Amino acid sequence: MDTIMTKNEYKQKTDRSYKLLLLFAMVSMTMVFAGLTSAFVVSKSRVDWLKDFQLPAAFFYSTAVIIGCSVTFHLAKKTIQKDNRNATTSLLFATLALGILFVILQFAGFRQIVEDGYYFTGSESSITTTFLYVVTVVHLLHLAGGLISLLIIIYNHFKQKYNSTQTLGIELGAMYWHFLDILWVYLFLFLYFFK
Numbered sequence: 001m002d003t004i005m006t007k008n009e010y011k012q013k014t015d016r017s018y019k020l021l022l023l024f025a026m027v028s029m030t031m032v033f034a035g036l037t038s039a040f041v042v043s044k045s046r047v048d049w050l051k052d053f054q055l056p057a058a059f060f061y062s063t064a065v066i067i068g069c070s071v072t073f074h075l076a077k078k079t080i081q082k083d084n085r086n087a088t089t090s091l092l093f094a095t096l097a098l099g100i101l102f103v104i105l106q107f108a109g110f111r112q113i114v115e116d117g118y119y120f121t122g123s124e125s126s127i128t129t130t131f132l133y134v135v136t137v138v139h140l141l142h143l144a145g146g147l148i149s150l151l152i153i154i155y156n157h158f159k160q161k162y163n164s165t166q167t168l169g170i171e172l173g174a175m176y177w178h179f180l181d182i183l184w185v186y187l188f189l190f191l192y193f194f195k
Contacts, residue, residue, distance in 0.1 A: 015168050022172055026179045029142060033183060036138065037190055040131050044194070050128040055192055056112035062105035063188045069098040070181040073174045083164045085157075092154050095177070099147050106140055135187055139180075146180050149173050 076091035119125040120133035153173045156162065162170055
């Protein structure tokens with residue numbers, strides 16, 4: 001009995017350590033975006049700042065899609081806690097599909113911006129669109145990490161590493177995905193309202 005208790009205590013400590021490491025990483029990423037949005041605020045006073053620039057429609061759709069990702073990931077965590085493997089599989093794949101759709105919509109947004117005559121780099125670019133590009137691409141890089149971790153979670157799920165007593169991987173993935181969701185909603189609202 002003592003051995004089982006010790007193993008449970010060790011598992012709880014290990015789980016808590018992984019969650020703290022992820023939390024530390026998310027705080028660090030938040031600081032990166034705080035710096036970028038601060039630079040955005042400072043640059044807004046430049047004479048070449050675009051005052052009438054509108055975000056592309058694809059960014060509105062991608063915002064709804066990434067919120068959907070958080071919902072499906074949360075539901076996947078809930079279903080594995082009930083040992084419902086089939087529902088968990090479906091929800092993990094739904095999260096992956098929505099995550100890929102988010103990336104596609106982001107690039108569609110970039111294309112819309114260029115079609116409207118705005119460029120991100122070169123002599124025809126503006127500081128406004130360059131900032132938008134940098135902020136969005138940095139978020140997409142973090143999202144790529146989320147997609148890779150999701151693929152690992154799906155792989156581990158098929159190897160039957162998760163069940164109602166072992167959900168750490170899915171919990172960590174859901175935490176990170178919720179962070180990405182909140183971060184994008186913040187960035188979107190910031191870019192939309194702070195012109």
